[in-house]
Structures are given as C-alpha cells and as structure tokens.
Amino acid sequence: MKLYIKNMVCNRCKMAVQTELEKAGLEHxxxxxxxxxxxxxxxxxxxxxLEKSLTALGFEMIDNQKSxxxxxxxxxxxxxxxxxxTANPLKLSTILADxxxxxxxxxxxxFSSVEGTTIEKYYIAQKIEKVKELLIYNELSLSEISYQLGYSSVAHLSAQFKQVTGMTPSQFKGLQKHARKNIDDV
Structure with missing residues (x-):
C-alpha cells in the first residue's frame, strides 16, 4: 500500500517519517x-x-488523486x-511526463490551477534556492554552478537570479545574512 506525504522533501524528513512508522508499528x-x-x-x-503524529511534525497525508x-x-x-x-539533458516537461x-x-x-503558479516558475524558484545554497558554501564558481544546474550560460543564471531575488549572485554572496528558504516553502 502506498501513502503520499506532503512536505517530505529531504533525507531528515524521511528519517522522521520512518521513526513515526516504527512508533505506529507499521512495516514499510x-x-x-x-x-x-x-x-x-x-x-x-x-x-x-500515524496521520496525527505526522501532522505534528509538519507533514500532511494526501488522500486525493490530484493532490x-x-x-x-x-x-x-x-x-x-x-x-x-549534473544537469539532465532532457527537458523538464519530458522528465515529468515520463x-x-x-x-x-x-x-x-x-499544477497551475491548484498552486497558482506554473511548473516552470516553481522549477526556477527551486533552482534559485539551490544557487543560493551553492553560493553560500563557496565551493563552486558561478560558472560551475551554472553548468551543474543546466543553465546555458552564467549570464542566463545571473539574469534569472536577479529577476527572482532582486540582486545579482555577487550581491547575494556579499550579504552578511543570507535569505534562504526551506525547500518546502518555495
């Protein structure tokens, strides 16, 4: 049997859910x-x-097909x-459809009718959050980040970053306090 859980977006989330499954005596x-x-x-x-304990942790069980x-x-x-x-050579539309x-x-x-935004805008928002993370870690150059996330050029990444955040990647990197979002808040 499959259960679908909203807001389970990272490995720590998976560990928390596994713990709750064990507490509920459910073999997965x-x-x-x-x-x-x-x-x-x-x-x-x-x-x-299980639903009660997952809700207390910020997760939500999803029971309808569209959700x-x-x-x-x-x-x-x-x-x-x-x-x-590494960047996937396939288009996002092909990956999702497959x-x-x-x-x-x-x-x-x-997606648009329920979320009030397009899949593409959601995808871009996730990519920009990843760019922020990689900029903060300061291990990769902007060129390497651009390549890793599948941007056609550093200029394209920079333009998209500025459009979403209102600042250039360099300006973001220079901030004392970095304004990052949780993945599930994007």
Missing part, C-alpha cells in the same frame, strides 16, 4: 521523498495515529534540482 518497504510503501494495509486506528499528483510533481522537481549533481505517466499539458494545467 520503502520511504521515498513524498511517498511511503507499506508492507500491508494499516488498520484505521494505526492510520489515524498526490501535484505533490509528485514537486517531489520530482526537488529531486532533480537538489539531489542530482516519471508521472501523464501528458505534460495535463500536469501543467493541474
């Missing part, structure tokens, strides 16, 4: 970003207890941006 086959595969269907009481699909879109984008070290087994236009329309 896997815990992935946004998704749990259980060995068997839980009882109503176990499910309610699950939107969460899967977000999870795929987060994995692509934050957990992949992974989620739906036509991209359907995914795009659904």
């Amino acid at each position: 086959l896997s815990v992935e970003l946004g998704e749990i595969s259980l060995k068997e269907k839980p009882g109503d009481q176990q499910l309610q207890q 699950r699909l939107i969460e899967q879109i977000k999870t795929e984008i987060i994995k692509l941006v934050h957990y992949t070290d 992974h989620l087994h739906h036509d991209y236009s359907y995914l795009s329309n659904l």
Whole structure:
C-alpha cells in the first residue's frame, strides 16, 4: 500500500517519517521523498495515529488523486534540482511526463490551477534556492554552478537570479545574512 506525504522533501524528513512508522508499528518497504510503501494495509486506528503524529511534525497525508499528483510533481522537481549533481539533458516537461505517466499539458494545467503558479516558475524558484545554497558554501564558481544546474550560460543564471531575488549572485554572496528558504516553502 502506498501513502503520499506532503512536505517530505529531504533525507531528515524521511528519517522522521520512518521513526513515526516504527512508533505506529507499521512495516514499510520503502520511504521515498513524498511517498511511503507499506508492507500491508494499516488498520484505521494505526492510520489515524500515524496521520496525527505526522501532522505534528509538519507533514500532511494526501488522500486525493490530484493532490498526490501535484505533490509528485514537486517531489520530482526537488529531486532533480537538489539531489542530482549534473544537469539532465532532457527537458523538464519530458522528465515529468515520463516519471508521472501523464501528458505534460495535463500536469501543467493541474499544477497551475491548484498552486497558482506554473511548473516552470516553481522549477526556477527551486533552482534559485539551490544557487543560493551553492553560493553560500563557496565551493563552486558561478560558472560551475551554472553548468551543474543546466543553465546555458552564467549570464542566463545571473539574469534569472536577479529577476527572482532582486540582486545579482555577487550581491547575494556579499550579504552578511543570507535569505534562504526551506525547500518546502518555495
């Protein structure tokens, strides 16, 4: 049985969910970003207890098909941006359509109607947060960051960064306090 969880966007989130599964006495086959595969269907009481404990940690169980699909879109984008070290040569639309087994236009329309923004804008926001993270770590040059995140050039990255944040990457890097967002708040 699969359960879908909103706001499960990092490895610490997965560990927290695994802990709650163990507390509830539920055996799981896997815990992935946004998704749990259980060995068997839980009882109503176990499910309610799990939902209560996950809610207390800031997670939300998703029970309708459209909400699950939107969460899967977000999870795929987060994995692509934050957990992949090299740029993917495929278009985002192709990746999402292949992974989620739906036509991209359907995914795009659904996402826009529910989230109030486009998939592309969400993807760009995630990429800019990743750029901020890499700038703060100061281990890669802007050129290397640009390549890693699949930008066509440093100029394109810089222009997009300025459009989203209102400052250049250099200005951001020079700030004393860096204004970063949690992945699930983007």
